Structure formats: structure tokens, C-alpha cells
Amino acid sequence: MAYIAPKDFSQDPELLATVMRVMGGDLDLSWMKDHPHPIRAHASQPARGLTLDDINRDPAYGPASIPEIVRHNFSMAPRGAVLPEGLPSLGYRVNRKSDVWADLGPALFEESKSRRWAPASTIPWAALDAAGYGREEDRAIRQLATGLISMCLVAADVPSRWVWLMNQEFHEIKYLQCAHMFDAARMAEAFRKRALYGHGALGRDSRELGDFLKMVIDSETYPLASAATNLTLYSFLQALGRRLEFVSRNAADTALMTRIVQDSTRPIAYGVDHIRSLLAERPNEAVALGEHLDLIENGLVGLLGSREWIEPLIVLSGGNVDAVAAFYRRSVDEYFARCARAGLDDRAARSPLPAFLNLIEGRC
Amino acid sequence: MSYYGSTEYLANDDFVLRMKDIRKGNLDLGWLDVGTEQIEVNAANPKRGLTYLDLNQGSYGYDELPEMPRGPRGSAPRGAAYDVANQADLGPELNLKSDVWAYKVASFYEEAVSRQWDATTDVPWGDLAKHERPQEVEIAFAQLCTFFTEVEMIATDLPAKWCWRMNNQFHEVKGFIASQAIDEARHAEVFRKRALAGGVGLMRALPQAEHSLKAILDSDTYSEASAFMHLLAEGNILTMFRFSEFISPTPVDKRMFQLVMQDEARHVSYGMQHLKWILDNAPERREQLHAALDEAENFSLSQFDSALFEAMIVLAGKGTSPAQIQKGIEIVGTLQLKQIEEYFQRLRRAGFEDRIERSKFRPLLAMVSLANQDPKLPS
Amino acid sequence: MGIPFPSLAFFQALQQRTKDDAAAFEKLGYCDTTFGVRVGDELFRVAFEVYECVEVAAGGNAAELDFVLSAPVALWREMLASIQAHGGADGAHTINTLTHVGDVMKVEYEDPEGHDRFYRFMATIQAFFDEARTLDLELD
Ligand SMILES: [Fe+2]
Numbered sequence: 001m002a003y004i005a006p007k008d009f010s011q012d013p014e015l016l017a018t019v020m021r022v023m024g025g026d027l028d029l030s031w032m033k034d035h036p037h038p039i040r041a042h043a044s045q046p047a048r049g050l051t052l053d054d055i056n057r058d059p060a061y062g063p064a065s066i067p068e069i070v071r072h073n074f075s076m077a078p079r080g081a082v083l084p085e086g087l088p089s090l091g092y093r094v095n096r097k098s099d100v101w102a103d104l105g106p107a108l109f110e111e112s113k114s115r116r117w118a119p120a121s122t123i124p125w126a127a128l129d130a131a132g133y134g135r136e137e138d139r140a141i142r143q144l145a146t147g148l149i150s151m152c153l154v155a156a157d158v159p160s161r162w163v164w165l166m167n168q169e170f171h172e173i174k175y176l177q178c179a180h181m182f183d184a185a186r187m188a189e190a191f192r193k194r195a196l197y198g199h200g201a202l203g204r205d206s207r208e209l210g211d212f213l214k215m216v217i218d219s220e221t222y223p224l225a226s227a228a229t230n231l232t233l234y235s236f237l238q239a240l241g242r243r244l245e246f247v248s249r250n251a252a253d254t255a256l257m258t259r260i261v262q263d264s265t266r267p268i269a270y271g272v273d274h275i276r277s278l279l280a281e282r283p284n285e286a287v288a289l290g291e292h293l294d295l296i297e298n299g300l301v302g303l304l305g306s307r308e309w310i311e312p313l314i315v316l317s318g319g320n321v322d323a324v325a326a327f328y329r330r331s332v333d334e335y336f337a338r339c340a341r342a343g344l345d346d347r348a349a350r351s352p353l354p355a356f357l358n359l360i361e362g363r364c
Numbered sequence: 365m366s367y368y369g370s371t372e373y374l375a376n377d378d379f380v381l382r383m384k385d386i387r388k389g390n391l392d393l394g395w396l397d398v399g400t401e402q403i404e405v406n407a408a409n410p411k412r413g414l415t416y417l418d419l420n421q422g423s424y425g426y427d428e429l430p431e432m433p434r435g436p437r438g439s440a441p442r443g444a445a446y447d448v449a450n451q452a453d454l455g456p457e458l459n460l461k462s463d464v465w466a467y468k469v470a471s472f473y474e475e476a477v478s479r480q481w482d483a484t485t486d487v488p489w490g491d492l493a494k495h496e497r498p499q500e501v502e503i504a505f506a507q508l509c510t511f512f513t514e515v516e517m518i519a520t521d522l523p524a525k526w527c528w529r530m531n532n533q534f535h536e537v538k539g540f541i542a543s544q545a546i547d548e549a550r551h552a553e554v555f556r557k558r559a560l561a562g563g564v565g566l567m568r569a570l571p572q573a574e575h576s577l578k579a580i581l582d583s584d585t586y587s588e589a590s591a592f593m594h595l596l597a598e599g600n601i602l603t604m605f606r607f608s609e610f611i612s613p614t615p616v617d618k619r620m621f622q623l624v625m626q627d628e629a630r631h632v633s634y635g636m637q638h639l640k641w642i643l644d645n646a647p648e649r650r651e652q653l654h655a656a657l658d659e660a661e662n663f664s665l666s667q668f669d670s671a672l673f674e675a676m677i678v679l680a681g682k683g684t685s686p687a688q689i690q691k692g693i694e695i696v697g698t699l700q701l702k703q704i705e706e707y708f709q710r711l712r713r714a715g716f717e718d719r720i721e722r723s724k725f726r727p728l729l730a731m732v733s734l735a736n737q738d739p740k741l742p743s
Numbered sequence: 744m745g746i747p748f749p750s751l752a753f754f755q756a757l758q759q760r761t762k763d764d765a766a767a768f769e770k771l772g773y774c775d776t777t778f779g780v781r782v783g784d785e786l787f788r789v790a791f792e793v794y795e796c797v798e799v800a801a802g803g804n805a806a807e808l809d810f811v812l813s814a815p816v817a818l819w820r821e822m823l824a825s826i827q828a829h830g831g832a833d834g835a836h837t838i839n840t841l842t843h844v845g846d847v848m849k850v851e852y853e854d855p856e857g858h859d860r861f862y863r864f865m866a867t868i869q870a871f872f873d874e875a876r877t878l879d880l881e882l883d
């Protein structure tokens with residue numbers, strides 16, 4: 001048992017005395033004076049509701065009050081509350097603001113709640129009945145969906161791996177991690193339903209995909225995990241969602257892939273803003289991030305070249321390898337542009353991805 | 365901790381040859397026929413849509429998932445073809461079905477996805493200013509909201525701590541936990557917003573309550589943590605939400621509590637059904653759960669932070685005059701009994717009736733005069 | 744002539760409202776529960792499936808229901824009058840408030856899981872009763 005109370009309270013006369021005192025009507029009420037930061041927050045735009053940004057304007061409560069190194073609170077006390085003596089440490093390991101913070105975080109959390117959908121009922125699944133895919137195309141989509149279930153399950157695991165280690169001072173980022181967990185679990189659900197709907201079957205696991213996902217979740221620090229997940233993994237999930245929306249010939253796939261693009265773009269936006277803020281505060285971190293992404297992108301090369309990934313894409317492009325190569329190039333360009341926006345502007349020069357693109361484009 | 369794979373692809377001849385081959389249009393297409401089961405899936409109820417329950421078939425379903433799924437340790441989804449020897453091992457720690465499973469968990473997940481709400485727009489914040497309330501009531505309410513803001517995130521952090529360690533075979537449970545994470549983030553958010561919108565702001569954090577939270581987070585196993593948190597702690601919080609709706613100073617607050625209550629009841633139901641699943645399928649763990657709940661109940665007893673209880677008394681009595689305090693004490697006393705009564709009922713429903721006799725709440729109830737107030741308590 | 748209360752016609756009218764006002768109920772999400780409403784000595788059974796009320800009936804076996812909300816006729820009438828006066832229950836007449844302390848309205852149940860469904864779908868059940876604001880009722 002990892003944490004044991006200092007006494008057996010069921011036999012504790014002191015506790016009993018306190019209970020009896022309060023329940024006997026002898027109230028202390030000193031806490032009633034403990035409200036040092038009165039505030040009456042209101043919605044700046046009533047149509048949008050009361051947002052986190054609305055309640056964050058007061059410096060006593062907003063993120064401006066978070067120091068770069070949090071030393072004053074390791075408990076669950078919310079930011080801006082009165083901290084009495086005796087609060088325990090909950091053992092947080094991520095206590096540095098720049099390790100997690102993105103100014104966009106609160107707005108992205110609001111957006112994720114506002115854009116709710118439910119795979120069960122939002123997607124018109126019956127439209128797949130007359131989708132008219134050929135047998136190989138049908139199997140190709142189900143094969144891709146099989147891999148995407150894995151990808152999204154791990155995309156849910158990454159925030160789960162880190163959120164409980166983050167100091168409560170960063171609560172907006174913690175909320176956002178929860179949104180990412182939920183959004184990813186919902187995407188995994190949607191892809192499983194897509195793979196199995198109608199005359200359905202799952203396809204084959206990809207060793208390269210598994211290896212890539214293991215690299216991502218085993219990232220050693222939260223900033224490295226954020227870059228690998230939010231920049232790299234989500235960029236390619238989003239790209240695939242766009243691709244599948246493009247090849248879709250029915251209302252179900254169109255609705256589904258549109259939702260996938262939306263839900264995978266929020267983590268990207270957070271990732272760009274997070275890494276950009278981190279590098280603004282601590283430029284030296286670019287070295288570790290760069291080296292990590294060199295290796296993560298090697299894993300991505302394996303995934304993009306794995307038979308379970310590229311072959312269904314070629315099938316869905318009518319056997320046209322060039323079309324898939326062009327899709328890959330565009331996805332990589334967009335990804336590099338995001339990395340550059342985040343402050344990692346040397347990806348194209350050092351990444352294994354351009355050499356891979358040359359290979360698949362037949363240039364070497 | 366780091367893992368960068370077994371292959372440097374561009375330096376690997378097999379990989380480069382494969383790419384050149386694919387470039388020439390030579391596809392292997394082995395994935396087209398991998399021998400996975402083909403099933404026929406439709407929405408049983410088109411109005412409800414396509415749920416995980418509709419997918420509960422054969423090798424894809426959860427009914428056929430054994431207590432000890434042998435082989436899968438990677439990211440392959442349940443029912444997919446995978447190579448046991450060649451999978452990337454994600455190192456899952458929770459690999460027995462009874463480590464995580466709960467009766468009806470797929471339904472709880474679907475319900476959670478369907479019943480999401482938004483603390484920003486679904487609470488009529490703009491109406492708060494229309495309702496006059498005495499300053500001392502607003503102060504007590506702000507203290508109550510400070511407490512809820514403080515404790516809600518444990519129910520995100522604890523499940524998150526274990527979710528990524530669960531085998532991918534249990535994706536319904538992982539999904540449910542992800543839904544709980546977002547539910548609890550929304551709860552912390554809504555109570556923070558309420559405290560900051562009412563004019564008082566945040567008040568005093570509660571050390572005793574936090575020792576309980578630490579004990580939840582540090583529990584040795586997921587199931588012990590779940591019994592402590594889902595069943596005992598969230599059960600208590602659910603009763604407190606009912607109480608808080610009852611004493612809410614404004615309709616805005618009532619709305620807030622109606623919404624959080626729904627989520628909380630789902631979390632408690634999962635906890636009860638997980639406990640029941642363990643007791644039905646891994647009865648050898650009964651004593652371990654007893655020991656965990658012995659200490660969990662001990663922590664719960666220690667949680668008598670007077671700021672919180674006094675705030676509840678002020679809210680229930682609607683003020684601080686002696687008569688109001690007396691009324692408040694009566695209502696809060698009833699609430700405490702109700703918490704224990706409902707906890708005992710859930711234990712019984714989960715098949716853990718012998719827990720009631722052993723409970724640490726019994727001696728305390730016997731010691732304080734509260735015990736005399738309600739003869740309905742299970743004997 | 745308004746709809747009398749209590750009566751099966753009253754519950755049928757509320758049931759119809761869950762179809763006419765479907766968007767509001769869909770927004771609240773799935774609601775799967777069969778519960779009872781006891782008005783004095785009369786029991787009515789109300790079944791929700793997916794988003795809407797799919798069945799109402801007079802009578803039935805309370806033991807087969809998830810939970811039963813039970814109160815004297817006068818209290819139900821008071822609650823409905825509040826709903827009609829305020830366009831929805833006022834603070835003193837929400838179903839949680841009425842069932843919470845003092846047992847003015849009782850929640851009867853055998854199975855704590857059935858009981859928890861009362862909480863799990865509270866907002867839908869409240870919305871169901873609040874639809875009475877749109878009905879022409881005879882409450883005297
Ligand atoms: Fe909660």
C-alpha cells in the first residue's frame with residue numbers, strides 16, 4: 001500500500017471531537033474570510049458562453065500568474081485558491097510551465113467541447129450500403145481503418161501517459177489533454193465501426209506501425225512526446241483523413257473523414273503552439289527535439305512504406321503509385337511547414353523523409 | 365526511457381527493395397486475405413446508430429474475450445491479424461480482463477459519448493446576475509465550488525495513470541476512461557467558472573481531502589484505486605451533487621448540478637460493475653479489495669475538513685444564524701447518512717456484502733449520535 | 744377542456760412532446776430507462792429508449808422498474824403548476840430537490856443500479872416533466 005494514513009481515524013478521539021463540535025453547532029467560520037481575490041467573471045461574447053479565456057483575465061486566476069518553475073504548489077489546490085498549511089504533494093513530475101504551456105490551449109479546449117459528435121449517430125452508416133466500392137477498395141479502406149484504430153488508441157494513450165504527472169497549475173492544458181484522450185478514443189471507435197460495418201472484417205496489424213507507435217509513446221519527456229504525437233503523428237492522421245475524404249463516394253465516409261480532420265487538427269494546433277512557446281523560452285531544447293524527430297521520422301518512414309499502409313492507398317488511387325507519392329510529398333511538406341512554424345525549421349534538411357519521398361517517386 | 369525501433373529503414377536493403385518494387389507497381393496485397401473473421405454488422409436500432417454493442421460479435425466481440433488473452437501485447441486492435449512473435453510490444457501492464465472490465469462498459473461508453481455537454485454554453489451563466497443571494501450564502505457556495513474544483517481532477521488523473529497501461533484488447537474500457545477524463549475536466553472547469561462568476565472567487569483548499577486524493581492516486585492497483593475512487597469517493601460526490609442541487613442558491617446552479625450528476629452516476633455505475641466483475645471472475649482478489657477499502661474508508665473518515673462541512677451547513681441552513689445553523693446541521697447529517705447508506709447498497713449490489721460488516725464507517729456511526737437519526741441503515 | 748392530471752392522457756401528451764421537441768432530447772443524449780411515476784395510489788410506467796419516450800402505460804409492477812418517483816397528488820400538481828408558471832420547474836420543484844431531503848417525493852427502488860439511472864438521465868427526466876409547460880392542463 002503506497003500511501004497510508006497516519007492514524008486509524010475510526011478510533012480517533014480528536015476527529016470525533018471535531019465532528020461533534022461542528023455537528024453540535026459550534027462552527028468556526030474563519031474560512032468565510034478566506035476569499036482574497038473576489039471576481040465576477042462574465043462572458044465577453046454571450047453567444048460563445050463563459051469561456052476559460054473569460055475567467056482568465058483576472059491576473060490572480062489567469063495563466064499569467066503561473067511561474068516558469070512551479071515551486072509553491074504540488075497539491076490539487078486549484079490555481080488562485082488559498083493554500084493552507086498541510087497540503088500534501090501529489091508527486092507531479094511536470095512542474096515547468098514551458099514544458100506544457102500553449103496560449104492556444106484554453107481556446108482549443110473550448111473548441112473541442114463545442115464540436116461534439118458521436119460516431120454512433122452522427123455518421124450515416126447506412127450510406128455505406130450503396131457505397132459501390134469494388135472488393136479490393138472495400139478491403140483497402142478496412143485495412144487502413146485497422147491501422148488507424150491502433151494509431152488512435154495510442155494517440156489516446158500518450159496524454160493518458162502524461163496528464164496525471166502534470167502540476168495542477170496547468171489545469172487548462174490538463175483539460176486539453178483529456179479532450180485529446182477522448183477525441184482519440186472516439187476516432188478509434190469510429191474507425192473500428194468503419195472497418196466492421198456491413199460485411200466487415202479487420203485487416204492485418206503492421207509491424208512498422210506498431211514500432212512507430214511504440215517510439216511515440218516511449219518518448220522520454222513530455223515535450224518530446226508532444227512533438228512526436230501532436231506534430232508528427234497527428235499531421236499524418238489528418239493527412240490520411242483528408243485523403244480518405246477525397247476518395248470517399250458516399251455520405252458516411254465523407255461525414256466520418258471530415259470529423260477525423262477536425263479532431264486531428266486541434267492537437268496539431270496545440271503542438272505547434274506548445275513547441276513554439278517552449279523554444280521561445282528555452283531555445284536549447286531545439287537540439288533534443290530535433291534529434292528525437294530525426295528518429296521518430298525514421299519510424300514514420302517505416303509506417304509510410306509498410307505494405308499495410310501504402311498498398312491500400314495505392315489500391316484506393318486506382319493503382320496509381322504516383323498519386324500516392326504526390327499525396328505523401330504534400331503531407332510531408334505540410335508537416336515540415338508546421339515544424340518550421342513551431343521553430344524547428346531544419347527538418348527538411350535533416351529528416352529521412354525527403355530521401356524516402358525520392359525513393360517512392362523513383363528518383364534514386 | 366526511449367525506444368527508436370529495430371530498423372533504420374533507409375539503410376535497410378529489404379525496405380529499400382520493397383519500395384522500389386512497389387514503385388514499379390508490384391504489390392504484395394497479402395493484407396487482402398489475412399483470414400480474419402468476416403461478420404455482418406448493422407445498427408440494431410437505427411435511431412441509436414451503430415454502437416459498440418452492434419460490434420460485439422465473434423472474435424471482434426468482448427463477450428468472447430477470455431480472462432487471459434494470450435498473445436496480444438502491441439497496438440493491434442482486437443480481432444485483427446497479428447504476428448505474436450513480431451509485434452511491437454507496448455508493454456501493457458493490465459492484461460487480465462478482470463483487471464479492468466466491467467459489466468455494461470460498452471453501454472457506459474456509448475452513453476458517455478452521447479451525453480456530452482459543454483460547461484461554457486449549457487449552463488445559463490448570463491442569468492446568474494439576475495438572482496439575488498445573501499453574501500454569506502455566496503461565500504459558502506464559493507467554498508463548496510472550490511472543494512469540487514480541487515477534487516474533480518483526481519478522477520481524471522487516476523484513470524489516466526492506468527489507461528495507457530491497459531492492453532489494447534480492452535478498448536471499450538480505455539474509451540470509457542477517456543470519456544471519464546473529459547467528463548471530469550469539464551466538472552473541474554464548471555466549478556471553477558462558477559466560483560469565479562459569482563463575485564467571491566476561489567477560497568480555501570482542503571488538506572484533509574487532499575490526503576484522500578493522494579491515497580487514490582497512489583493506490584497499488586487499478587482495481588483498488590477504482591473501488592476507492594469510482595465506488596466510494598465518487599459515490600460520496602454524487603450524493604453531494606444531489607445535496608448541492610437541493611441547496612443551490614439559483615436555477616443556474618441547479619442546472620449545473622443536474623448536468624454533473626449525470627456524469628458522476630455513470631462513473632459510479634462503472635465502478636460498481638467493475639467491482640462486481642472482479643468478484644465474479646477473480647474472487648481470490650476479495651481480500652485485497654477489502655484491505656484497500658479498509659484504508660480508503662479510513663481516509664474518507666479523515667476528510668472532515670471543517671471549512672467544507674461548515675460551508676455545507678451554512679448552505680443547507682441558508683445562513684449563519686443559530687436557527688439556520690441548526691437546520692443546516694440536520695440536513696448535512698442526513699446527507700452523511702445517505703452517503704454511507706448508498707455506498708452500502710452499491711457494495712451489496714456488487715456482491716460485496718461482507719464489506720458492510722467490516723466497514724470502518726460502522727464504529728464511527730455508532731459513536732456519533734448521527735447513528736440514531738436514521739433507522740434505515742443496514743444492520 | 745384541458746388534460747386532466749393524473750391521467751394516462753397526460754403522460755401520452757408528454758410522450759408526444761419528446762417526439763415534437765426531438766432536437767432538445769437528442770441534444771441531451773441517450774436515455775435508456777423505464778421508471779414509474781406514482782401519483783397518490785396510481786402508478787404510471789414511463790419508458791425511454793435512445794432519446795425519446797417510447798411507451799407510457801397505467802399500472803404495472805413497480806419491482807420491474809428502475810425506480811419510481813412517488814408523491815401525493817397535491818405535490819405533483821404543485822410541481823406542474825410551478826412548471827407552467829415558470830416555463831420549467833423553479834428551484835424548489837426540480838425532481839432532484841423534491842426527492843432529496845425530507846422525502847416529500849420518494850424515490851423507490853430495489854436495485855441501486857436502477858436508482859443510479861435516475862441520476863444518469865436526470866436532465867432528460869427533468870426536461871420530460873418540464874414539457875408540461877406546453878400543455879393545457881386541468882390541475883384543480
Ligand atoms: Fe466529477
Ligand SMILES: [Fe+2]
Pocket residue numbers: 519548598627628631
Ligand atoms: Fe466522476
